[in-house]
Each structure stands twice: as structure tokens, then as C-alpha cells.
Amino acid sequence: MAKAPRFQQIKDYIVNKIEQQVWPVGARIPTEHELCAQFNVSRMTVNKAVRDLVNEGRLERTPRLGTFVTQPKAESPLMDIRNIADEVTARGQTYRSDIRTLKRISASADVAMRLGVMLGTDVFFSEIVHYADNVPLQLEQRWVNPALAPDYLHQDFSQHTPNEYLSQVCPVNTIEHTVEAIIASDSVRQALAMKADEPCLLLHRRTWSQQTLVSAALLYHPGARYKLTSRTDR
CATH class of the missing domain: 3.40.1410.10 (Chorismate lyase-like)
Incomplete structure (x- = not known):
């Protein structure tokens, strides 16, 4: 079975951390630069994963502060x-x-x-x-x-x-x-x-x-x- 695309793997990783309460509501997740290094992927790939989760209401970006876990609506x-x-x-x-x-x-x-x-x-x-x-x-x-x-x-x-x-x-x-x-x-x-x-x-x-x-x-x-x-x- 083919592996999921890299951006999907990163999404799954973040969601898993949220659901296991490793990153509870209000927690700041690693920066895109840190995720790029961790998964050895481009900034574009990490950005898509994070952007999708922001659109789904799981994450919230705060300018100059970072990306945080938010309570889903x-x-x-x-x-x-x-x-x-x-x-x-x-x-x-x-x-x-x-x-x-x-x-x-x-x-x-x-x-x-x-x-x-x-x-x-x-x-x-x-x-x-x-x-x-x-x-x-x-x-x-x-x-x-x-x-x-x-x-x-x-x-x-x-x-x-x-x-x-x-x-x-x-x-x-x-x-x-x-x-x-x-x-x-x-x-x-x-x-x-x-x-x-x-x-x-x-x-x-x-x-x-x-x-x-x-x-x-x-x-x-x-x-x-x-x-x-x-x-x-x-």
C-alpha cells in the first residue's frame, strides 16, 4: 500500500499529538522551520499541512507568536x-x-x-x-x-x-x-x-x-x- 503524501503524514502527526493531549488546547506547536527539519521536507509541504489544519479549525495562527492548538468549533x-x-x-x-x-x-x-x-x-x-x-x-x-x-x-x-x-x-x-x-x-x-x-x-x-x-x-x-x-x- 502506498504511503500517504508527506503533507498528510505531517497532518496526521500533529492531529495525533493533539488527540493524545501532548499538545492540549492553547499549546504552541513547533514552528514550520522545526517541522521541516524533523520531517526533512520543504517549507511548502509543511505549510500545506498546517494551513489545512487551520482551515479545519484545529490550529490558529497568531502573528509573531506562532501557531496554537485551538478548541474546534x-x-x-x-x-x-x-x-x-x-x-x-x-x-x-x-x-x-x-x-x-x-x-x-x-x-x-x-x-x-x-x-x-x-x-x-x-x-x-x-x-x-x-x-x-x-x-x-x-x-x-x-x-x-x-x-x-x-x-x-x-x-x-x-x-x-x-x-x-x-x-x-x-x-x-x-x-x-x-x-x-x-x-x-x-x-x-x-x-x-x-x-x-x-x-x-x-x-x-x-x-x-x-x-x-x-x-x-x-x-x-x-x-x-x-x-x-x-x-x-x-
């Missing part, structure tokens, strides 16, 4: 709805949540428009922070139509997520997604432990079951730790 599909707890555990991380609010409210003009109900209608509201390995990954603010999920307020969302519960009681057949980059408010930054200058990704999501709006959600993500992807097969 959590990733979610944009064109689908996945249970965030399942996503976190699938990456080998520990999931937990902090239920900040779970109550009945009177729909304001904004909420009424989001959820497609009359102004002043009673709706359910929840605010939950989702964590991966005790690092906040998503702030979820969700409004739910009580007519479709009357037992929403009685759920223990420390044991299952709103997404999981709603998918069971009113299966989704239509999804609406809008994504924008925003400057997070102080409360959002605090909930997600974000730096003052860190970008924030906001996903607006509405879901329908049998042509009726079930819920509207605002999903805030720290841009430095999260990304959304989309794939279309043709």
Missing part, C-alpha cells in the same frame, strides 16, 4: 433541526443545561408576530443555556403555542431539551431559519461567557406542525466557538 446543520444535547454527546463532550426561565407570558406585539397569535395571547416562554463540558454553547429563548404543547411548562428540561420534547408531541414538517451576526447584549454575553469584542451568531428559528406554528426561537451562539453549516446534494 461546535457545528450544527443549518437546513435541519438537531437536538443540541445529541450534538454535544456525539462529539464526546458532556452536555448539561441551565433553565433560567420557564413560564407563561402575555404575547407582546413582537412575540405575537413571531408566533402568529393575537396580541395579548397567553404563550409559553423558556430561556435555557446549553453547555458542552461546562462551557456555554447556546442561549435559547423560545416561545411556544400552548394549543399544540399544553404540557410544555411541566417538562423537566434538565433531562431533555425543548427541541426533543416538541419533536415528540408535534412533529415538525416546516422549518424557517434566518441567521445574522450581531453585537450581543450584555445579558447575552454574560450568559455565554463571551468576550466584549467576540462576534455572536443569532439563529432565528420557527417551526410548524401540520401547517400550524408551534414555536419561535432565538438561538444565540458565541461566534468563536460555534459555526452553522449547510449542504445541498444535487
Whole structure:
């Protein structure tokens, strides 16, 4: 069997060091000059290996300081709805949540428009922070139509997520997604432990079951730790 190209061998070597925690998150890897000498290859070969790992989110270059191991960004599909707890555990991380609010409210003009109900209608509201390995990954603010999920307020969302519960009681057949980059408010930054200058990704999501709006959600993500992807097969 033919050996892998030299740049791939260098990539595999770096990834192996990262996965074995020889080079943990935040560690500086050897310079390209040092890797060239170690593997007896050209600078171009080492550069391709390192550049690929930077593009894959495993490494981060800092001008004048070097190349460092970075925490890979959590990733979610944009064109689908996945249970965030399942996503976190699938990456080998520990999931937990902090239920900040779970109550009945009177729909304001904004909420009424989001959820497609009359102004002043009673709706359910929840605010939950989702964590991966005790690092906040998503702030979820969700409004739910009580007519479709009357037992929403009685759920223990420390044991299952709103997404999981709603998918069971009113299966989704239509999804609406809008994504924008925003400057997070102080409360959002605090909930997600974000730096003052860190970008924030906001996903607006509405879901329908049998042509009726079930819920509207605002999903805030720290841009430095999260990304959304989309794939279309043709």
C-alpha cells in the first residue's frame, strides 16, 4: 500500500499529538522551520499541512507568536433541526443545561408576530443555556403555542431539551431559519461567557406542525466557538 503524501503524514502527526493531549488546547506547536527539519521536507509541504489544519479549525495562527492548538468549533446543520444535547454527546463532550426561565407570558406585539397569535395571547416562554463540558454553547429563548404543547411548562428540561420534547408531541414538517451576526447584549454575553469584542451568531428559528406554528426561537451562539453549516446534494 502506498504511503500517504508527506503533507498528510505531517497532518496526521500533529492531529495525533493533539488527540493524545501532548499538545492540549492553547499549546504552541513547533514552528514550520522545526517541522521541516524533523520531517526533512520543504517549507511548502509543511505549510500545506498546517494551513489545512487551520482551515479545519484545529490550529490558529497568531502573528509573531506562532501557531496554537485551538478548541474546534461546535457545528450544527443549518437546513435541519438537531437536538443540541445529541450534538454535544456525539462529539464526546458532556452536555448539561441551565433553565433560567420557564413560564407563561402575555404575547407582546413582537412575540405575537413571531408566533402568529393575537396580541395579548397567553404563550409559553423558556430561556435555557446549553453547555458542552461546562462551557456555554447556546442561549435559547423560545416561545411556544400552548394549543399544540399544553404540557410544555411541566417538562423537566434538565433531562431533555425543548427541541426533543416538541419533536415528540408535534412533529415538525416546516422549518424557517434566518441567521445574522450581531453585537450581543450584555445579558447575552454574560450568559455565554463571551468576550466584549467576540462576534455572536443569532439563529432565528420557527417551526410548524401540520401547517400550524408551534414555536419561535432565538438561538444565540458565541461566534468563536460555534459555526452553522449547510449542504445541498444535487
